[in-house]
Amino acid sequence: EVQLVESGGGLVQPGGSLRLSCAASGFTFSSKWMHWVRQAPGKGLVWVSRINSDGSIITYADSVKGRFTISRDNAKNTLYLEMNSLRVEDTAVYYCARDRVASTYDYWGQGTLVTVSS
């Protein structure tokens, strides 16, 4: 059974940092592109970043470029999102999602809440 479990969310002050993790199981993690998608409170889904199977191709939304870093450890079956210089507007539930093909997301985690507030 495919499972994606996010962790690492929490309360952080503006300007602070946080690292999210997404532990994957039930499939060959090293063969799949992976994505982060977020949802601010009361708002819709917003794509954040993607990484290819070996980590050599990475893309970011403009809103996080230069502040967030996506990475993966295929030996640990884990996806990461390093978030720096956090802003109030980064407050959201962050989901990791598996890329079925052509950036369609067939499995999602339950999400981890990041709150940026003073």
Next chain:
Amino acid sequence: DIQMTQSPSSLSASVGDRVTISCRASQSISSYLHWYQHKPGKAPQLLIYSASNLQSGVPSRFSGSGSGTDFTLTISSLQPEDFATYYCQQSYSTPFTFGPGTKVDIK
């Protein structure tokens, strides 16, 4: 960036109703259009990929159509478990954008 719009933004319907949700892209995206169902506190679920292909395990009452800029999600007979928010998403080009969502609630 490709902008996605959805209509209506919300609708009220009864069990057994036929429901249609529209999604429009600001430029042609061929068939790179996908539909998701999202319930509060749950992980989003892929319903339809590439405009008209039913994801494995999704009930056949869900269907999708369209290409280019105009797309439709249809629920042929609404069931109690279908009350949720529905999003379209384009994967034609980055940033991969979602529509604002259509909330389907009980009439």
